[in-house]
Amino acid sequence: MASVQTRTFPTPVITSRQLKGSLPRVEIDENVDCSAVASSCIARLEKLQQSDLTDDALWRDCLSITGNQRTFSSSTSVLAAWNELVPKCKPRNFHLVPYSAQLFRLGPQPAWIVAAFQFETDGDQAAECSGSLNMVPDGSGGYKIWVFSTMMEALKNDSNSGNPDTFPDPTFAPATRLEDGGEIDCIVVGGGMAGLCVAGRLHALRVPYVVVERNASVGDNWTKRYDSIHLHLSNSYSEMPFQRVYADKPYNLGSKELAEGMQKYVDMHNIQVWLSSSMDQARWEEETKSWNVVVSRQGQPKKLKAKHLVMAIGGGLDVPKYPEYPNRDEFQGTVIHSADWKNADAFAGKKGIIIGAANSAFDIAQNMVDSNLSEITLVQRSTTHVMSSTVLYPIQDALYNPQCDLGMSDRMTLVPPYAVGRLMIMAGAGALQALEPNRYDYLKEAGFRFHQSPDLFANPVEKFGGHLLDHGSVSIIKTGKIKIKSGILPTSYTPTGLLFDDATELPADVIVLATGFRNNLRRSVASIIGDETADKLDDFFGLDAEGEIRGFAKPIGHPGIWYFGGGTAHARFVSRFLALQIAADIRGTSFDAYMDTP
Incomplete structure (x- = not known):
């Protein structure tokens, strides 16, 4: 048996560029029988x-075989993990989804064959499952599996609904x-979009839960931000479940x-939300395997017990970063x-400085x-x-898009290994960027320092933002309505503005x-x-x-708590996997999450 490594926390981070994986360079007959190959x-x-x-x-699994979200690289590692886990979960009845097998193209030429399949597991966690397969020629007239993914769709043998996609x-x-x-059974801390998505999935599985939200109204986490804030992705991409x-x-x-939209979702499904409420304290009780919780509901303390806590409090992005410059008390402005x-209504005709050069900075500049304002300067550090x-x-x-099946789109984009999905997006993005090589020449002329990359999701995934979607x-x-001050850093406040390291004052x-x-x-x-x-x-x-997001809807080192x-x-999509794990535990069939790396 291959040697294994067992995970310890906190998990080290890598960059996208360090991921294993490449796109195949093969020739495929246009007339190949894709269904037969698949x-x-x-x-x-x-x-x-x-x-x-x-x-x-590469093989990626979402709960069905590993009881976890894992990606394995190389035939040796894939086979070792597969052979270790299959006897326990007992997958069977693998079969092709009719009409799903087809040639996948990157550009005009076929790149590989793709197909969808379904199967069941009859082990400790009996479930209905699905997967996708990417196949390439082996050079000898046959085909081999290059990339495949598997995921749990629904729990079987459940007296309640075992499917988190069921309409609540x-x-x-x-x-x-x-x-x-x-x-x-579960308290979801935070009633923003992420918390409401998890709540909806728990509701679909009939897991007793409540959402604790500190704001007075659903959606206040958005409406309390600056007036011009908006999502930079599409309304279809940003939908809620169901x-x-x-x-x-x-x-x-x-x-x-x-x-x-969030309020409509809450009303439509009767999502259980306590508004103007906060979780003040939670302590684990080992004897009962539950949390002793103090919740303040509209100013009144309540003591509760919960088996699970879902911490959906903004991904940790709740504490602003303040650059420290001396003499703040001397500055006479805001x-x-x-x-x-x-x-900016109160500052019409006045001078403004924005420190930062990503999405929020440009929203505020506009x-x-x-x-x-009479003068606006964006300071790019x-x-x-x-x-x-x-x-x-x-x-x-x-x-x-408005016509797509969102569940199908999510399965196509969010289940396969990130390393390969990233490269596919880069291939398309690179081709589109090449069509307009001079698009941002005016930024160079203005002194705005920038770079472009076809790796569109490196910043969101690695840094949780810090990019500019134009x-x-x-x-x-x-x-020319805003000025750029780039590469020259503030050193201190002055009574009338900011002093910079080139001795200029703004x-x-x-x-x-x-x-x-x-x-x-x-x-x-x-x-x-x-x-x-x-x-x-x-x-x-x-x-x-492995290209997995650390701590995201998976075991994080202590029972009964999730990020x-x-x-x-x-x-929208990964909430289904978190809800399945909580539902299974509540019903006495907890997932045995595979943590080793063969």
Whole structure:
């Protein structure tokens, strides 16, 4: 048996460029019988051999075989993990989904054969499952498996619904009679989009839960931000589970539209939300395997017990980063972080400085232009990754659009190994970027330092942001209505503005710090569960060595507690896997998460 490594926390991070994986360079006959090839390869999964796999094979699983979210690289590693796990989970009845086998093209030439399949498991966790398969010629007239993925669809043998995609029963209201001293299976901390997605999935599985949300209204986490904030991805990409709530909304959703859709989702499914509430403390009780929790509900403390806590409190992006410059008390104007900014109405005719050069900075700069500030300067401290909507939107809209099946699109984009999905997106993005090589020449002329890359999701996945998606916002530089001060750093405040390291001074009436947020969910969680327990946990976000997002809807080092957050598509889709894990545990058939690396 191959030697194994067992995981310890916190999990080290890597960059996307360090991931294993490459796209095949092969020739495929246009007239190949794709269904016959796929059926043959799928049948081999019953008794998988190393000769069935390419040397650089990849396998990703979401719960069905590993009880975890894992990616294995190389035929040796894939086969070792597969052979170790299959006897326990007992997969069977692998079969091709009719009409799913087809040639996949990168450009005009066929690149590989892709197909979908279904199967069941009859082991400790009996389930209905699905998967996808990518096959390439082996050079001898046959085909091998290059990349395959597997995922759990639904729990079998469940007296309740075992499928987290089931439309929730609005009459299910487990929090209605929850009083002081009561018990509930799951408390979701945070009622933003991520928390509501998890709640909906738990509701579909009839797991008793309640969402604890500190704001007074659903969607306040958006409407309390600056007025011009909006999502830079499409309304279809940003939908909630089960049924579209943004179909009649603008392509780029603003805070009002986001809040309206979230409230519609809550009303439609009777999502159990306690507003104006917070979780003040939670302590683990080993004897009962549950949390003793203190929740403040509209100012009244309540003591509760819960088997599971889902920490959906903004991915750790709840603490603003404030750059420290001396003599802050001398400045006679206003200094405000983007987290507290609303609009520029009060500063018409005055001078503004924005420190930062990513999405929020440009949103605020446009707001200042619209509010007729007399002088606006954007201070760029480091190079900005700029991606154009003319590159991203065609790639996104091909899969996420008003006509698509969102569940199918999510399975196509979010289940296969990230290493390969990244390379496929890069191939398309690179081709689109090449069509307009001079698009941003005016940024160079303005002194704005930037780089472009076809790796569109490196910043969101690795850094939780810090990039600039240009859907027209960057053009305000071309108009000359804002000035750029780049590579010259502030050194201190002055009574009338900011002093820089080149000895220049910039006057200002208002300075907005669009400098981001602290990305450390573990430390935010520590304020609730205590440092001793939090020190056992993994960190959240960033890529591990397999290309998996650290700590995301998976075991994190302590029973009964989970992290959840991230982008809208991940919140919508990955919430199903988190809900399945919680439901299985509540019903006495916990997942045995595979943590080894063969």
